[in-house]
Amino acid sequence: MLRMLSTLLKIGLASLLTGAVLAEFDVSANDLLAQAGLTPQDIADFAVRTYQWALPNVILGSLIVVPVWLVIYLFRPPRG
Known part of the structure; x- marks a missing residue:
């Protein structure tokens, strides 16, 4: 159970850092979805x-x- 929580925490932290870096480059979720042809x-x-x-x-x-x-x-x- 501890291993799963640790993995979820790592994924959450990596997602937060990735989102912060993308925000610095003015990339939004809507931009990424639009490039994929989705809304x-x-x-x-x-x-x-x-x-x-x-x-x-x-x-x-x-x-x-x-x-x-x-x-x-x-x-x-x-x-x-």
Whole structure:
């Protein structure tokens, strides 16, 4: 858990520093999106479509994975 938090902190710090450097060169998120042919609304629409696709699939998969995991967990030999 500590390793994951450390990694997230490093990613956040790297993103902050990169954003500060880009801001010094007067580069904005809208500029980068425009060069890619996208708008903030396109990104928001993509995020919504991704969520609408992923959520039912996660629920469907969990209907199989969770009971199988529970059975394996219950019948595992004790540790220690």
